[in-house]
Amino acid sequence: MLKADELKEEAARAALDLVEDGMRLGLGSGSTAARFVAALGERVAAGLRVICVPTSEATRLQAEKLGIPLSTLDETPELNLTVDGADEIDAELRLIKGGGGALLREKIVATASDRMVVIADESKLVKTLGAFPLPVEVVRFGLLATMRLVEAIAVEAGCHGEIRLRPGVGQAPFVTDQGNLILDCAFGAILEPEVLAFALKRVPGVVEHGLFLGLADLAIVAGSGGIKLLRRPGA
Structure with missing residues (x-):
C-alpha cells in the first residue's frame, strides 16, 4: 500500500497534465501543493513557459528557488488555473482549507482563476465537512x-x-x-x-473563513486504486 506522501506525489504529478505552455497559474500552499510546485519546477527547467502567482510566502520562496517565473495578482489579475490542496473534500467538491494558514490568499487566487483544481490523497475525502477544525x-x-x-x-x-x-x-x-x-x-x-x-x-x-464553496471544479485524488477524478456537479 502506498504511503500518504507517495499518494500526494501521484496526485501532484497528475495535475501537471492540465498545465499547458503559456498558462497563468495560481500555486497553492501546503504539503501536497508543494509537491506540485516541485514537479512544475522540473517542467520549467525543461523549457515549459508559465507565469505563476503564489498563495503564500512559503510557496513563493519555493518557486523562486526552482526558477519558476512569478507575478502578482496586481500584475496578472486573471489566471487560467489554480492547483491547490485541501484539508477536506466532500462529494460536491466543497472544501475546508487553511490548515497551513494561507486561506485568505488561497481564496483570492482561486477566485481569480478560470479553474481551480484540488489535489489530495484519499484520506481527505469526507461525507460531511467539519471533522477537520x-x-x-x-x-x-x-x-x-x-x-x-x-x-x-x-x-x-x-x-x-x-x-x-x-x-x-x-x-x-x-x-x-x-x-x-x-x-x-x-x-x-x-x-x-x-x-x-x-x-x-x-x-x-x-x-475570511476556510470554507471553499463553488470554487473547485475538479479534484485529483490519489488512492490505493489509483487516480480518481471528481468533478463538481454542474461544473
Missing part, C-alpha cells in the same frame, strides 16, 4: 469579542464545538502572511456549509 482568519483588534460572536453565529447555523486561537511559536499565536490570527473551530460536522459561510461573513472581525 474550520480555520477562520480574524483581525487582532477585539479578538475576544470576535471569538464570542463567531461562536454565537456558529450555533445559529447549527454548529457547536470548541473555538481556539491557533498557537504559534512559543507563547505567541500563529500569525498569517497578512498579519492576522486564526481561529480553529472544531465543529465536528458542518451540515449546512453555505449557511455557516454566509453567517461568518456577518462578523466584522472575520477576514
